[in-house]
Amino acid sequence: MQEFLSNLSVYRDAIGQTFYIVLISMAAGGVLGLVIGLALYATRPGSLLASRPVFIALNVLVNIVRPIPFVIFLTAIQPLILAAIGTTIGTNAVTFALSIAAAFAVSRIVEQSLLTVDPGVIEAARAAGARPTSILVTVLIPEALGPVILGYTFIFVAVVDMSAQAGLFGGGGLGNFAITYGSQRYDWPIVYITVATIIVIVQAGQFIGNWLARRALRR
């Protein structure tokens, strides 16, 4: 415990870094994933902007990337990280990789949420003379907002988890803190405190997500 208190500022920095990684990844991956998800939905056969080649290409890409475990993905795209960030280790490298991984995860969730929207509602919007892109933004997203928020919440939890794993790669944050100051020094209280902190972050995120989704669904 004495050890922990002396490392208090390191602990605080680790929390800050975790937030940095998670929030940037959620923002960048969230937006990119939303775009890919909308494209998946809209290009599907029979949909608003149906295009078989585009749909198949996107679908295959998402199917390939999404199931890769993050740690392996991080290793696999090292050349890309190097080109984009200039280095393959550290917080920014991890954030970059995590943004891409989150985008692919989000895209599927967005697509699936949009698919739950009643086709009749889209028919009504088309009958009103709306453009397909306008229908995507002004009808589909609002109509699917509840499931979309819950989906993003789910991804948030996964991103916190992955950011901790990334501690192994020198990405800062709570995962790295738990390894460097905790397990490597056999300082179990530090490990437990870190675990508890991660649980609090996840719970808070889940709570906020549920609350927002409930508001969107008016339940």
Next chain:
Amino acid sequence: MSGSTQREPSSDPTRSGNHERDDRPGTSGTHAPVPGRTAMTSVSASEAGQGAAPAAAHVRLEHVTKTFPAAGSGGRPLTALDDVSLEVSHGEVFGVVGHSGAGKSTLVRLINGLETPTAGRVYLGGRELTSLTERARREVRRDTGMIFQQFNLFRSRTVAGNVAYPLKVARVGQPERDRRVARLLDFVGLLDRAHDHPEQLSGGQKQRVGIARALATEPSLLLADEATSALDPQTTSEVLDLLRRANRNLGVTIVIITHELDVIQSIADRVAVLDGGRVVESGSLYDVFAQPRTEAAARIIGMALRDRPSAATLARLRLTHPGRIVTVRVRDRAAFQTALASTFLSHGVAAEIIFGGIGELQDRPVGSLTFELTGPDGAGGPDGAGAVDAAITALRADGVDVTEEPAEEG
């Protein structure tokens, strides 16, 4: 014959082919075209006058066929509409009836260009839809309202937000939008529910919102696809009243599609009967309903009037009624039944009414009566059969529609 039967009133020798004139007996004057309009439709009324010959029908389908490609590799292409031609005049309520799967929804979706025909042409106010770009078709849709069986309201928007949506699409500015939304909600009687969400409304109220939304851009045409099929009878008549008001007060042309014949009966001026993707009959409501000329139309309409015995009923009736069974269509003419009775009497035929029903359509009687006819010496005897035949011949000579019910099979 499975082709379409067009009615050719003797009064109009100039009529030809599929082109029907707006000749609605008994309804003229109820649709006072311009004087009855409120300010709401003055815009669309003047727009409709531009670019389209005034005489052009509001909606015209010319030999329209719609075939959907095979679903899977094993499936066969499906022809939902087969050589359909029809015309809807400005300001009328045009009904389309048919069984489930007859192609009714496909038909309405062709009219606002949500679906494109495989062959044939669709004209809207003189403009041919398939020749337009998708962008121009979207403009056309803004002048065409549509309401749905399941209402299809946006759950993410309030009642007012739903009505405002088509106005936003048409880029109507905020103050004007608010004014129109308020006026429309007042028109459908839901001004006090403006800030509620659709799930807080009953089915009938939801459809009233649907109607307000469909009328938001002051369209000249309203398409109603099974608009009352999810509603109970009481609510159905409220919604029909509202549609009637839209038609009479705002001058909106309505195409109403339904499998519910009483809906058509209570609101349509003219009807088309759709069966297996073909228009088997079309004409004024009274003509088609009182006297369907094709077997398919008679089958569909007979179910609505419930005036003809079903095969099962007929079999049961035969158990207790050994005589010849004929069904006579009730005509709109003075002392019709007295004439029937005296014909039977003069031929020495005993006639007993064993089934039937008489209703009213556009203030004129419709229906049919099923008789058991027995000759002087019983049903089986040669003289008896002769007398019954003579009576039937006499009635037919008098222009009465008499159908002998088929004898039991086997």
